[in-house]
Amino acid sequence: MRRWLGGVLAVGLLGACEPLDDGGGGGIGDVLFTKGFAFVRQNDRNVFVVDDAGDPNSPQRLTTVGGAYWPSVSRDGRSVVFVQRTGNTTSLQTVPTSGGANPATLFSSGDAACARGCINFRTPTFSPDGRSVVFVFSPANSSLTSLGRVNVDGSGFQELTPNATVAYGAPSFLPNGSAVMAPTGNTLQQLDEIARVPLNGGGILTFSLGSGVLAVENRVAVSPSGTQLAFDGRLSSGSIRVYVAPINAAGSVGVGRQLTDLTGASVQETWPSWTRADQLGFLVAGTGGGDPDIYRATVSNSGPSSVTIAVPSAAEPSYGPL
Secondary structure (H helix, E strand, O other): OOEEEOOOOOOOOOHHHHHOOOOOOOOOOOEEEEEEEEOOOOOOOEEEEOOOOOOOOOOOEOOOOEEEEEEEEOOOOOOOEEEEOOEEEEEEEEEEOOOOOOOOOEEEEOOOOOOOOOOEEEEEEEEOOOOOOEEEEOOHHHHHHHHEEEOOOOOEEOOOOOOOOOEOOOOOOOOOEEEEEEEEOOOOOOEEEEEEEEEOOOOOEEEEEOOOOHHHHHHEEEOOOOOEEEOOOOOOOOOOEEEEEEOOOOOOOOOOOOOOOOOOOOOOOEEEEEEOOOOEEEEEEEEOOOOOOEEEEEEOOOOOOEEEEEEEEOOOEEOOOO
């Protein structure tokens, strides 16, 4: 039986995805999007959006050339920022969620504004006020990854973690925009702590994952209230499960508690994204190839009270606006 930790999976369950096809997606004409998921599909690497009130089997495609990774919805829901890969070059690009427009380039690898030679961009996210983007990059003279910030007009690049001796993963803003939370560790493949990185140049604080979690697999995600942090934790068994940890008023992160235990050890429960104050979206990814599916689960101290499929055949999801 598929289960949640501490309780039986109660509704719809994994079988709920079977009637849904993978959807071809529409073109890049006008799109009705007010709130929902942005994601990519692994077979064509384009950016899609699907509104909460829309048909999850028919998401709207916002890009057409492929090569897109890690889309993130702005806090006002009007724009998506993503990484575009073209050969050995990566760039930050934005596209309106309303469709009907070509992506605009925000910042490109090798830009002279990055003194250490920014390459291999990853996991961008908008600031709460929509004026800047924080992202992961590799300095050309380092085997580690760092966090950078750039304004949405492409100006004002700043490295947030200069001279660091550790790597950083996907960032998530605190609601007031004063800092980001990001996984950190010796390498990008072993992010075994969570860092609070102020944007004003203050000291970086780190917190342990706890609960036997070896590392964050893909992402941390700060809740809309700023009082909780979700992350996908890799366990010694090889399982990847979603955890939720408290954030106190001083910005410290407490010990995470396991939220999901839905599938067998070989199936990943990963890429958490808050969809409201008490609900998370996350991926269930099997080992048989193809795209994973996005599910929603409520978050409470007693565990989720419902689990439903949100979008079939999706990867690297982001939800907004919040």
